[in-house]
Amino acid sequence: MTANVIVTVERQFDFPRAQVFKAWTEPAELARWRGSPGWHVELDSVSGDLRLGGRHHHVKVRDSDPGTRVGTDGVYTEYFEPDVFVSRERITGDPGIDPDVPLELRVEFSKTGRDGTLVRVIQGPYEPDVAGWHGEGWERELTRLQAYLVSSNGHGAVA
Template sequence: MEPDTVLEVERIFEEPRNVLFRAFTEPKVLAQWFAPDGWHVVPESVELDPRLGGRLRHTKVRDDDPARTWVIDGIYTEVFYPDVLVSQQRITGIEGIDPSRPVELRVEFSRQGQGKTLLRVVQGPYESQAAVDYAKVWESILDRLQAYIDGTGAAS
């Protein structure tokens, strides 16, 4: 079956766009939060060059089973600070996601009044069930982003 479903996840953050944009584009910052519960990013695996044609790559490892890994490898196709990041990625290690087929990840940072940001993630195409499952992964990842911001005072 051909993948034909795009996932969408939205969340409003009480931080300005530049803070969230930076969390997605600075390797040391991204390594601290960019994994769902039960997983972590290998800090030395993170490569981010947020410019048109720049590379992005990182590895996530399951906390209780280090043999389980996800590798995300891609190229930025759009970068407009602090509004949008778009990349074409190949994802290896996630059941239901074919690593030979690239998926597009679009992250939009929309201003929502004084100091607030609507963060919108659009990713795909996936097979229908994989899109549902991976949307839940994104919800967990965004929970971790909020916890990272809350714990570091990143907005200041």
């Protein structure tokens, strides 16, 4: 098979772009929400050099099996706060992703209404047989992002 599928997921948040962008890029914030349910980001693993050419890293750990770990190592190929970042990434520990084939992650933050943000996640290429699962994973992570933003502010809702 050839990795040739791009996954696109988007979600509306009732929070300002700068706040949502920071939740994605600041290591301490990212560690509080990234990962699908049943996974968590190992806080000590998170690092980020928030600039064009900057490197970032985090490790997700399966809650029920701490030996199952998925690492992400990336380099920002675009970084325009609070509008967009693009990262060329190598993922290790995920059986559906070849660690020798880099993925591209593009996350766009578009202002909506007064203080809303539309987040669009575009990632790939994936093998066709695992792309759907990864799209669902992003949906779950965006739900966790929503819960994190609400808990940090005490308000807000997914539109």
